[in-house]
Amino acid sequence: MRKIGSEKKLCLICMEEHDVDIIAVVDDETFKGEEVSFSATYEYCRDVDECLETEEMIKANSLAMKDAYREKVGLLKSSDIIAIRDKYGISQKDFSEVLDWGKATITRYENHQVQDRAHDDVLRKIDSDPKWFLEMLKRSKGKLTDKAFTKYHHEARTQYKRKENQYLIDSISAVYADYEDEMATGCTELNLIKVVEMINYLATKVSSLHKVKLMKMLWYSDVLHFKRNNAAISGLVYSALRMGAVPKAYDQIVSLEGVTFDTVNYGDSESIAYRFQPTSGFQIRELKQSELEALDTIISTFGNLNTSEIVRRMHAEVAYKSTPSDGVLSFEFAKQLSID
Numbered sequence: 311m312r313k314i315g316s317e318k319k320l321c322l323i324c325m326e327e328h329d330v331d332i333i334a335v336v337d338d339e340t341f342k343g344e345e346v347s348f349s350a351t352y353e354y355c356r357d358v359d360e361c362l363e364t365e366e367m368i369k370a371n372s373l374a375m376k377d378a379y380r381e382k383v384g385l386l387k388s389s390d391i392i393a394i395r396d397k398y399g400i401s402q403k404d405f406s407e408v409l410d411w412g413k414a415t416i417t418r419y420e421n422h423q424v425q426d427r428a429h430d431d432v433l434r435k436i437d438s439d440p441k442w443f444l445e446m447l448k449r450s451k452g453k454l455t456d457k458a459f460t461k462y463h464h465e466a467r468t469q470y471k472r473k474e475n476q477y478l479i480d481s482i483s484a485v486y487a488d489y490e491d492e493m494a495t496g497c498t499e500l501n502l503i504k505v506v507e508m509i510n511y512l513a514t515k516v517s518s519l520h521k522v523k524l525m526k527m528l529w530y531s532d533v534l535h536f537k538r539n540n541a542a543i544s545g546l547v548y549s550a551l552r553m554g555a556v557p558k559a560y561d562q563i564v565s566l567e568g569v570t571f572d573t574v575n576y577g578d579s580e581s582i583a584y585r586f587q588p589t590s591g592f593q594i595r596e597l598k599q600s601e602l603e604a605l606d607t608i609i610s611t612f613g614n615l616n617t618s619e620i621v622r623r624m625h626a627e628v629a630y631k632s633t634p635s636d637g638v639l640s641f642e643f644a645k646q647l648s649i650d
């Protein structure tokens with residue numbers, strides 16, 4: 311046994327007032343046919359060498375025993391269930407409503423009752439799949455107040471977006487795991503925070519920043535910084551496509567959280583263009599002075615050019631002319647970049 315505290319009070323064991331110890335003991339019990347060990351707390355009287363559980367301790371010890379059982383058989387612990395509910399900011403009662411489980415079910419699971427396996431699976435799925443929770447929430451809209459629904463919906467959307475962004479980061483990282491050559495990465499490890507900051511910085515300073523122009527300006531900024539400092543800014547790897555440089559995993563990159571664009575429709579329905587905008591609340595946290603200087607040079611050189619002018623400039627670069635179509639643009643040509 312281990313002493314975890316003591317308090318001067320009326321000892322309910324010997325009925326004298328003295329310092330009563332609080333102790334932690336490892337208890338063993340059989341629950342639903344499983345032998346479980348758990349840490350239980352008791353009051354302890356040194357004078358008569360006996361233990362006693364207060365009302366509160368009985369509850370806590372029972373919960374500790376059931377959590378030990380849950381852990382042993384692979385069920386969520388009560389604290390895990392509370393954490394899932396907290397993640398979506400939903401009350402016990404409303405969570406039960408959304409799940410269609412009967413009003414007090416979640417409250418019982420968070421306290422004294424061990425959940426069954428099917429309910430455990432549902433809770434795990436909600437934890438890992440905010441999109442599924444969103445669907446369940448929509449289905450139970452009529453059972454919640456408007457205010458509660460709006461709040462939970464917002465939380466679930468936030469969780470969903472965060473999850474989606476993590477998925478994007480993972481898939482971009484998987485693509486970039488194939489490129490270790492320093493002349494492909496510009497001797498720089500991929501930094502997606504910097505990539506998002508570069509896009510926002512360019513969008514802040516360039517009025518009509520469309521996709522092709524953005525891609526070129528990222529490449530020029532990285533190569534110029536490499537030329538000046540022997541290292542690129544972002545760690546992006548660029549392919550030489552028909553219109554010039556395009557970063558690997560471009561589609562995922564522009565979907566990252568913190569990148570904002572409008573879609574602009576030009577006359578006929580087939581030509582929809584992305585126009586990048588600064589994200590509201592955008593701040594520079596990671597980009598260094600030399601990196602901002604490279605971006606500024608590129609902005610003053612290309613900021614006012616239209617897409618075909620910038621594509622023409624790109625096509626004249628030694629790096630582009632020396633790279634087979636669809637090949638990776640190497641930073642070894644940085645010295646010959648047309649800008650200093």
Ligand SMILES: [Zn+2]
Pocket residue numbers: 321322323324325326328355356357358
């Ligand atoms: Zn006593």
